[in-house]
Amino acid sequence: MPERTGEFGKFGARGARGSELVARKLDDLAGYIASPVTARRGLMARLHYLTRTDHARSAARAAGLTVTDRTLKAWLEGKRRPTARNLDKIDAAYRTVRRHNVARHLLGRLNRAGRGTRVEIHPLNQSGVDRPQQRVVPFRDMNVRRWDAIVAAWAAGDAQSLDTAWTDHVLPDLGSQWGAYEYCTAIGFAA
Known part of the structure; x- marks a missing residue:
């Protein structure tokens, strides 16, 4: 089982936590009012x-x-x-x-009566990492069937619970390399 990333960006990799990207996507799907509150x-x-x-x-x-x-x-x-x-x-x-x-x-x-939703995970950006430290992290897609904890944490505004739900309950379904997807450049799904 891979370890969690301790010092992300130490060698120049760029990206964001997968749970943050999931929260942003859920915010997009929520359909907030487009006009700013100052208008x-x-x-x-x-x-x-x-x-x-x-x-x-x-x-x-x-x-x-x-x-x-x-x-x-x-x-x-x-x-x-x-x-x-x-x-x-x-x-x-x-x-x-x-x-x-x-x-x-x-x-x-998102749950679609147990069928789940297809999620695309775009790996972290390694353009700033020296060649010897780079690793091959391919684009992945997977079907997520358990959205209950993710949506509940997002609705409550609890970033820690959302990160736990995403990292501990969804990413391990990617197999032995799931730790490489803790940080990503983009996560996409539609509902």
């Missing part, structure tokens, strides 16, 4: 999403948006503008609530 359109879209129902309001409060109803009303009517700190809180609460709302749907699409 009026983006702010209003996020505020409407977070205040549409009582359930959405309580989820927004649980996610860290703790302002009074009066302040929310003033923001929605355009009478006041949130501070930069509150804009960050609004965006963070929106992403948290959105992740939670789409997690179940996304999990169903």
Whole structure:
């Protein structure tokens, strides 16, 4: 069994943790609002999403948006503008609530009734590594059938659990060379 990478990049290799790339891809699939929170359109879209129902309001409060109803009303009517700190809180609460709302749907699409989803793993970039230290790490693809722990960790925003789920439960299915794919340049899948 291969060891985990202790000093990634020591010889000049470049890439990112596979779990980070999976989280980015899941964020892409979640379909966030494209307009930035600093633009009026983006702010209003996020505020409407977070205040549409009582359930959405309580989820927004649980996610860290703790302002009074009066302040929310003033923001929605355009009478006041949130501070930069509150804009960050609004965006963070929106992403948290959105992740939670789409997690179940996304999990169903990724698991596909036990058939799973095909995942492409592009190996790390070794262009900066001297020739003697380079190793052959080919492009790989695999079918991932167990997405439950990955999506749950992503929805909770728990990077450590996501890394554990990806590295300990998915990568070993690649065989004895799975340690070479702990860091990658890209991971792609569709749902």
